[in-house]
Amino acid sequence: MEPDVMRVSDTYNMEHERRGLAVIITNTQGGVEKDGESMTDCLTQLGFEVTVYSNQTMRQMKVLMSKVAQSDHSTCDCFVCVILSDGGNDNVKATDGTVTISSLVAPFKGHICKSLAGKPKLFFIQASRGRELDHGVNVTNAFSVVGDDADDDYDEVDGESVTYKIPAGADFLLAYSTVAGYQSPRNTINGSCYINALCWVLKKYSTTMDLLRMLILVNKIVARRFQSQIDGRSTIPVKQMPSFVSMLTKDLIFTPKEEVVWVRRVMEPS
Template sequence: MDQKWTALLEDIAYDMTHQKRGRAILINNENFDNHKQRKGTDVDAKRIQKCFIELGFEVVRKNDKKVSEMMNLLEKESQRDHSTSDCLVVIILSHGEEGRVFGTDYAVHLDQLTTLFDSTNCPSLAGKPKLFFIQACRGTDFDDGVVVKSDDEPDGIGMDSHGFALDQDFLLAFATVNGYYSWRNRKNGSWFIQALCDVFSRHSNTLDLLSMMTRVNNSVAFTYQSSQSTGGKKQIPCMISKLTKDLYFTPKSKR
C-alpha cells in the first residue's frame, strides 16, 4: 500500500493495526430477583461470543450479574491499559427501563457504564472506538400486563436514550427504538443478535461498522415478525453514533 493511500486511511478510518483487537465484555443476565427469566438469552450469548472471537476479540463472558458486580467488572476494565488494543466492546443482554439496564437485582443508568470509558476515566482508549451493543426493550413495562404465551416474547421492561454522557468515539447500538419492545425467541434468541452476528460474519472483511449496522436494521425490519398469537409485531433497531472515523475490522496478520 502506497504512502498516500495509507495517509488517507489514517484520516478517515480508525487505526486497527494495534497488537490486539481488544476485549469484548459480555454481560448475559437471564435470571432476576424480581423480573421474568429471559429464556433464550444463552443462545444469544453463545452466538455473539463466537462472532466477536472470530473478529479477533478476547471475549470475557459473565452471567447473571448484580448491578454492583456489573459496575465492578466495568470499572476494572476501564482501569486496564488498552494502549495495545484497537478498541473496546461491551455487550449487555438484559432487561431495561427508562435509560437504565438491569442487573439481576435492580437497574443502573446506562451513562454510569459508558462514562467509565471516556477519555478522562480511561485515557488508554482515548481516540479509539468504544462500542456498546444493548439487547433489551425500550418500551412499555412488560410486567404491566403484556402477556405472551408463544416462544416469541418482549425482551424486558423499557429503556430511554436521553441523558447519556457520551464522549466522542462511542457507538451505542440498541435492539429497538425508544418506546418499543425488543423481541426474543426462546429457542433461537433475539432478532437483533441473530441479525447482527449474521451480518458481521458475512461482511466484516469488506464493510465498515456503520454500513453493517444498516444491514442489521434491514434484516430485523424485513426478515422477522412475531407469531400471530402476539399480533405479528415488527421491530427496528437503532444506534447513537459518536464515532469520528470509519471502523473496519481489518483482519489481524498472523504472527
C-alpha cells in the same frame, strides 16, 4: 489553510497488536444463552478476547465496567461491551435492580480511560426499552438501480504526527435492539432476531464494510424480515426496529489480524 484535523486518517487504526477486550453480560433467561453463545463466537472470530459474565448485580456491573476501563488498552484496536438483559429506555436490569446505561459507559470516556482515547468503544444492547409493541405499517416499495459508489480520495500525511484535541465523549457507539419505548422480543430456541442479524452481518462484512453501514444493514434485515407474536396477547404480528447512536469520528473496518489469540473465559458472579 487546511485544518490539522483534516490531515488525520478517516479510518480508525485497526493494526494494533491486539483487537481488544470484549465483555458480554447476560442477565436474563429465555434466549439469552443462545445470544451469548452467538456473540462469543462472532467476536472471537473478529479477534476479540471475550469474557462472559452472567447474573450480575448492580454493583457488580458498575465495578466490572470500572475495572475493565482501568485496564491497559494501549495495544488494542478498540473495546466492545454486549449487554443481554431486560431494561427500559436508558437502563438495563441487574439481578437486584436496574443500572443506567450512561453509568456503564461513563468509565470509558477519554479523560478517564486514556488508553482508549481516540479508539472505538462499542456497546451492543439486546434489551427491551419499554412496553410498547410495534405492529408495523404496510408500504409500497419503490425499486431503483444504484451504481457502484466511488470512494472519495483523501491525501494521507506520511511520516508526520498530528496532535489534536477531541471531546471526552467521542468515539462511542451505542447500538440497541429496538427503539426507545418499545419491547425487544427474544426467541428461547434460536435467540433474538437482532443478535442473529448482527452476528451474520459482522461475520460476512466486517473486513470490507464500515461498521455504520453494517448496522444499517442490520436495521434493514430486522425491520423487513422479522415478525413475531408476544405471549399470545395479540393476534397482530409484532415488528421490531433496531437503532443506534454514533459518536464515532472515523470509519471502522475490522481489518484482519495476521495472528490472533482467541480467549474465552466464562465468569460467574463472586
